[in-house]
Structure formats: structure tokens, C-alpha cells
Amino acid sequence: MSVREEGGGTWELLAPAAAAPTRRRGRALQESLRGAVRSGRLAAGTRLPSTRELAAELGVSRGLVTEAYEQLTAEGYLHSARGAGTWVGDAVRAAAPGGVRDLAPHSPGVRVDFRPGVPDLSLFPRAAWAAAYKTALGGLAHRQFGYPDPRGLPELRTALAALLTRRRGVVADPERLVVCAGVAQALTLVGAVLRERGERSVAVEDPGSPNHGTLFAAVGLRAVGVPLDSEGPEPAALAASGVRAVVTTPAHQFPLGIGYSAGRRAALLDWARGVDGWVVEDDYDGDFRYDREPVGALQGLDPERVVYTGSVSKSLAPGLRLGWLLLPESLAEAVVERKRMADLGYPVLDQAVLADFVTRGGYDRHLRRCRSAYRERRDALVRALAADLPGTEVSGIAAGLHIIARVPARYGPAPVLLERAAAAGVGLRALTDYGADRDDACGRPARAAGGGAGRGGVALVLGYAHLAPADIARGVRTLAEAVRGTGPGAP
Structure with missing residues (x-):
């Protein structure tokens, strides 16, 4: 046949x-x-x-x-x-038909998206990055395309150590710096080592980044939420948790937007010394402070008790997947070996590009450009809220890529406000989305003070860095019309 x-x-x-x-x-x-x-x-x-x-x-x-x-x-x-x-043969099974899906985060139907977490990707320095790429590719020796040091390219570790010492006040030994695929991999590596050493739980901020608990759960660690007050994590709650490691965002707490007080920073380190444990510092947007110079990283006060991590996700682009770890001596060898087992090292060419970009001053120039743009956008958001949603309270320090805005209760309980915003094409996140029993820096209960129709109104986490000032004004105006019942999102 x-x-x-x-x-x-x-x-x-x-x-x-x-x-x-x-x-x-x-x-x-x-x-x-x-x-x-x-x-x-x-x-x-x-x-x-x-x-x-x-x-x-x-x-x-x-x-x-x-x-x-x-x-x-x-x-x-x-x-x-x-x-x-x-x-x-009969061992082959016909492949199911279908297209290639894209699982990257998308916001279909959203006209103005205030959800936090993304910088302005249109500011990515394409020309400077392309020049750095050409220089890096020409400068790498043949041997450097072999299996790399799992800690990262020595040139990049040296450049990052100098950068972080200068900009963030850390104690940065290139020998203890590990280049990672973003903070996500950094936390996973640290969590895996802690699990191997017998830890079964780790404290996380409450409210805080949902990713922290999820990443630690992936390596077998239980996340224990520790509430915050206006200065940082509550010392009594941290002591009562029984953990020996806590993940923190001291420079600009996510999502509340507070900066840890000097006293609370000292208390946090005292706790770590007392339990022979560690503070994991996620310095996710520490370069962006608009009313003064950024406060230095916590790690600079005690590099043997603080695991410091950061990335270029908020400064350049999350798609680069470039981050770093600065490790205490007690954890360094184990984390490096875990990194070797995980992926045999980060891609060499990408590291060489970032090293050149940092060394030649491109990173500093880009940060200056971003700080100017983001400060302007934060101011535009505050003005728009005051004009179109009068009575809205903005809290948190003038820093980062988001603010906390407490919209007056007269605009409706949280479910109604969010539903009307979505119908009008405005993307929002409520503070209670971040898993908190409290939703503001004063420690008021969420359900009584802002999670719903309580006297405090509805607390929103509004990202602004990725939006042009005109889009910010249009988005707030659209939101105001929707919640007042005069716009497209009104019933």
C-alpha cells in the first residue's frame, strides 16, 4: 500500500x-x-x-x-x-494541535493600569545597551565562553561591589557576591540553604510581597507573617514567631511605602544576633528616593547578619533577569554550591554587558534619568488625586514606583470601587490584596480602617512609574467618574 x-x-x-x-x-x-x-x-x-x-x-x-x-x-x-x-510505529502519539501561548503577565481590557511593580520600559537605554553589548562581545576571551564561576563573572562582581558600596552603603566583597536570575532566584537559593540547615519557617512582612512567601514555600519553608507599625516590623511579634530568618524591605517597605526607623533597624539586627539568625534584605527599589538622598542599606550595619539582595528589575527591566546576592560568610559557600547545582552559572555575555554598562557610567546616567521622570510622575499622581478625588490621603515616603492612596469611604466599599474601576478600564490593586491583617502604617485593622467601607476608606496601591503624566491624569479622572457614577464604569 x-x-x-x-x-x-x-x-x-x-x-x-x-x-x-x-x-x-x-x-x-x-x-x-x-x-x-x-x-x-x-x-x-x-x-x-x-x-x-x-x-x-x-x-x-x-x-x-x-x-x-x-x-x-x-x-x-x-x-x-x-x-x-x-x-x-505505535509508540508515537499525535501531537495536540494548538498555538504557542504567552504566559507573560498581561492586562487585557485595561486602558490605564495603576497596578504596581513595573518601571517605564520605554526608558530602557537601548542605544547604550547595544554599545555595551558590542564592547562586551569583543572583549570576552575565548575561555570565558566556557562554564563560568557560579558566583558570576569576576568583572561584573567587581563592578557591582563598587556600585553597591557607593550607592547603597553596603559592605561588598566581590568574593561573597553572587549574580542571580533576579531576586526570585536569590531568595530561592537562600531558602534552600536554610532548609538544609534545619529551618522550617521564615518570617515575612505583613502586608508584604506575596512572592516572598511563595518562593520560600517552593523550597519547603513556611512563611510566618509579622505585622508592621509605622517604624517597621513589630519586635514583639517577630520574637514570638520563633523563626531565625526574616525577609524585609527596609528602605521602602512594600507595599506600605514606609522607611524603617533607625531604632527599628537596630532592633532588627539585635534580634538576629540574639537568635543567631539572619535578616534577608530585599532592596528592590532603594535607588529611587525623591525628597532626599536614599537611606543606606541595612546590610552596611552588620554584613554578617544581613543577606542583601537586589536586581535591575525596577531600574532597567525585569525581563533582563539580572540580580545579585551579598552573603554573610556563614552562608556563602553553601549558597554558591546551590547556585552551581541550579544552573551552572548565569549567562556570561549578559553579565559582561551589565559590567560594561556599570563601569562606563551608563547605569548611573540611566538612574538619574529615571529618578527625574518618576519624581515628576509621582507628583502628577498626587495632584490628580487631590483634584479629582478630594479627601484622598497619600502615605509613605517619597520614593519608589508606587504610593498608598486612601480613598474616602464615600466612594464606596472596596468591592464596589474596584468593580467600577475595572468596568471603566482602570487597573487597581487594594492594599488588602497583599495579605495583611493591617493595611496602613499606623497599625489600624484593615477591616475597620480601609479594607472595606470603614471610616478610613479604601487603601489602594497605585503604581505610577510606567505611566506618562497625561495618562496618570486621565486614569484618575476616569476612576473618579466611575466611582461617582458619572463615567463608563458607573452602574
Whole structure:
């Protein structure tokens, strides 16, 4: 039985392979046959024509068909036996049809998205990055394209150590700096090492980043929420938690937007020394302070008790997946070995590009540009809220990429306000989305003070860095019209 008779449309599928350029014809025939089996157009058990017959039908050499049969037989797509011919094997299952999905975060139907967490990606310094890429590619020695130091390229570790010492006041030894695929991998590495050493739980800020607890859960650690007051994590609650490690955002707490007080920073380090534990400092947006110079990182006060981590996700772009860890001596060797096991090291070329970009001053110039733009956008958001949603209270220090805005209770309980905003195409996040029993820096209970229709109104976490001032004004105006019942999101 021939492919023409049994396979139906398969003949048409193989014909283009026969018409391919001579040097490509054999590979094209193999790909066509393989695709026909995978798609089910050649079903299991289908007997194929002899090599002589198929070669004659396609107008190609018999040797080319013989080679194709032998290759697919070796791969398991076909079976053959002397005197019995060649047929399609039964181990292959037809692939399910379907397109390629994109699982990256999207906001369909949103006209203005105030949800926090993303910088302005249009500010990414493409020209400077391309120049750094060219320089880095030309400067790497052949040997550097081999398996790298799992800690990272020495040039990048040296450049980052100098940068972080200068900008964030850390104690940065390049020998204890590990380049990671963002803060997510950094926390996973640290969590895995803590789990190996017998820890079973870790404290996280409440409210705080949901990703912290999720990442630690992935390596077998239970997240214990510690409430915050206006200065930082409550010392009594932290002591009562029984943990020996806590994840913090001292420079600009996410999401409340407070900066830890000097007294609370000292108390946090005293706690770590007392329990022989560690503070994990996520310095996610420490470079962005608009009313004064940024407060230095906590790690600078005690580098043997603080695990410091950061990335370029808020300063350059999260898609670069470039971050770093500064480790106490007690954890360094174990974390480096865990990094080696995880991925054998971060891509060398990407590291060389960032090293060049930092060393030549491109990173500092980019940060200055971003700080100016984001300060302007924060001011635009505060003005728009005052004009279109009077009575809204803005809290948190003038820093980062988001603010906390408490909208007056007269605009409705949280579910109604959020529903109307969504109907109007305005993307929002309530403070209570971040898993808090409290929703403001004064420690008031969320349900009484802002999670719903309580006297305090509804607390929103509004991102602004990725929005132009005109879009910010339009978004706040649209939100105001929706919650007042005069816009497209009104009932």
C-alpha cells in the first residue's frame, strides 16, 4: 500500500520535500515524514512503500529515501524488518494541535493600569545597551565562553561591589557576591540553604510581597507573617514567631511605602544576633528616593547578619533577569554550591554587558534619568488625586514606583470601587490584596480602617512609574467618574 493510497494528503505533504534544493532534500524528506507521523496523518501501523517505490513517486534517489527511513527508524518513528517492509510505529502519539501561548503577565481590557511593580520600559537605554553589548562581545576571551564561576563573572562582581558600596552603603566583597536570575532566584537559593540547615519557617512582612512567601514555600519553608507599625516590623511579634530568618524591605517597605526607623533597624539586627539568625534584605527599589538622598542599606550595619539582595528589575527591566546576592560568610559557600547545582552559572555575555554598562557610567546616567521622570510622575499622581478625588490621603515616603492612596469611604466599599474601576478600564490593586491583617502604617485593622467601607476608606496601591503624566491624569479622572457614577464604569 503506498503513501498516496493510505496517507491521502500525505502525498501533498511529501511533494514539497522532493522539490527542495538538492543539498536540503534529504533533511526535508525526513522532516516531512516525521511531521506526518507526529500529526497522525500517517497513523500507527501504516505500511510505507518500499524505498524504490517512494523514490520513483517523488522523483528522488533511492539512497535519499533509504537514509530517511533509517533515520526515522533509529528515532522510533518507523519500524522495519527484512522481508516485511517498513511501517509506522505505535509508540508515537499525535501531537495536540494548538498555538504557542504567552504566559507573560498581561492586562487585557485595561486602558490605564495603576497596578504596581513595573518601571517605564520605554526608558530602557537601548542605544547604550547595544554599545555595551558590542564592547562586551569583543572583549570576552575565548575561555570565558566556557562554564563560568557560579558566583558570576569576576568583572561584573567587581563592578557591582563598587556600585553597591557607593550607592547603597553596603559592605561588598566581590568574593561573597553572587549574580542571580533576579531576586526570585536569590531568595530561592537562600531558602534552600536554610532548609538544609534545619529551618522550617521564615518570617515575612505583613502586608508584604506575596512572592516572598511563595518562593520560600517552593523550597519547603513556611512563611510566618509579622505585622508592621509605622517604624517597621513589630519586635514583639517577630520574637514570638520563633523563626531565625526574616525577609524585609527596609528602605521602602512594600507595599506600605514606609522607611524603617533607625531604632527599628537596630532592633532588627539585635534580634538576629540574639537568635543567631539572619535578616534577608530585599532592596528592590532603594535607588529611587525623591525628597532626599536614599537611606543606606541595612546590610552596611552588620554584613554578617544581613543577606542583601537586589536586581535591575525596577531600574532597567525585569525581563533582563539580572540580580545579585551579598552573603554573610556563614552562608556563602553553601549558597554558591546551590547556585552551581541550579544552573551552572548565569549567562556570561549578559553579565559582561551589565559590567560594561556599570563601569562606563551608563547605569548611573540611566538612574538619574529615571529618578527625574518618576519624581515628576509621582507628583502628577498626587495632584490628580487631590483634584479629582478630594479627601484622598497619600502615605509613605517619597520614593519608589508606587504610593498608598486612601480613598474616602464615600466612594464606596472596596468591592464596589474596584468593580467600577475595572468596568471603566482602570487597573487597581487594594492594599488588602497583599495579605495583611493591617493595611496602613499606623497599625489600624484593615477591616475597620480601609479594607472595606470603614471610616478610613479604601487603601489602594497605585503604581505610577510606567505611566506618562497625561495618562496618570486621565486614569484618575476616569476612576473618579466611575466611582461617582458619572463615567463608563458607573452602574
